[in-house]
Structures are given as structure tokens and as C-alpha cells.
Amino acid sequence: MLIDAYNGKFNTWDYQWLFSQWFHDGLSVIPNVNFISNIGFGVKATNTTNSSETTPFANRSISGITFPLKHPANIIAHKKADTFTQKTRFDPSFLTRVKLKLHRAIKIKRK
Known part of the structure; x- marks a missing residue:
């Protein structure tokens, strides 16, 4: 799914954001x-x-x-x-x- 998002196969922002969180050991506040x-x-x-x-x-x-x-x-x-x-x-x-x-x-x- 991340590759499909990267290749623009669907309109989304959340996969890129989630990947960035994982890559940078990020945390989210809920x-x-x-x-x-x-x-x-x-x-x-x-x-x-x-x-x-x-x-x-x-x-x-x-x-x-x-x-x-x-x-x-x-x-x-x-x-x-x-x-x-x-x-x-x-x-x-x-x-x-x-x-x-x-x-x-x-x-x-x-x-």
C-alpha cells in the first residue's frame, strides 16, 4: 500500500504521514x-x-x-x-x- 501511495495510485495523505512517523520513531498525541x-x-x-x-x-x-x-x-x-x-x-x-x-x-x- 505504501508503494501504491507513493506511485499516486490513490489520493491519500495518511500513508505518507504514517511512514514518516515510523521512519523517525515518531509518536502521536491523541x-x-x-x-x-x-x-x-x-x-x-x-x-x-x-x-x-x-x-x-x-x-x-x-x-x-x-x-x-x-x-x-x-x-x-x-x-x-x-x-x-x-x-x-x-x-x-x-x-x-x-x-x-x-x-x-x-x-x-x-x-
């Missing part, structure tokens, strides 16, 4: 609350054309940022948080996978 609401889902979207009903990441409620910010004394990977994020964000449940496949199948038949 806040405990949502600070923005991604409205870029639906038929008019550039990349995420699936409707907001099929993804839990669309039109999420937001929270404010509390100031002053509290920075940690050390910056290290948090394995428990990484595992939680992997399971809840990147490993969809069986029901979610079925819904996405049905949505894609219906969309393909309509074209």
Missing part, C-alpha cells in the same frame, strides 16, 4: 476528548464518501480545551493507550465490518 468535528463525510467528500451513518468518526461532538495545558515530564509511548486505540479505532467490530461491506455493495450496484 487527546481523551474530541476537539474538532470532521464534517468531511458523504457523497460530496473528497475521500470519505461513505455516509455519516456508516462511520462513528463523522460529526462527533466536541469538547473545549482546558488551559493552561499540562505537559508531561517525559514523552514515551503509552502501550495501554496504544492497544485501546488499535482496538477501538482501527479494528472495527464484526457488525461494523458487515455494515461497511453492505454499504459498499449497494453503492457499487447503484453506479
Whole structure:
């Protein structure tokens, strides 16, 4: 997939960003609350054309940022948080996978 992204076979930015993170031993910050609401889902979207009903990441409620910010004394990977994020964000449940496949199948038949 990284080679396909490099060769421009699909329009994406996240594979390049992820590769850079891996290459430079980078870490990402994922806040405990949502600070923005991604409205870029639906038929008019550039990349995420699936409707907001099929993804839990669309039109999420937001929270404010509390100031002053509290920075940690050390910056290290948090394995428990990484595992939680992997399971809840990147490993969809069986029901979610079925819904996405049905949505894609219906969309393909309509074209």
C-alpha cells in the first residue's frame, strides 16, 4: 500500500504521514476528548464518501480545551493507550465490518 501511495495510485495523505512517523520513531498525541468535528463525510467528500451513518468518526461532538495545558515530564509511548486505540479505532467490530461491506455493495450496484 505504501508503494501504491507513493506511485499516486490513490489520493491519500495518511500513508505518507504514517511512514514518516515510523521512519523517525515518531509518536502521536491523541487527546481523551474530541476537539474538532470532521464534517468531511458523504457523497460530496473528497475521500470519505461513505455516509455519516456508516462511520462513528463523522460529526462527533466536541469538547473545549482546558488551559493552561499540562505537559508531561517525559514523552514515551503509552502501550495501554496504544492497544485501546488499535482496538477501538482501527479494528472495527464484526457488525461494523458487515455494515461497511453492505454499504459498499449497494453503492457499487447503484453506479
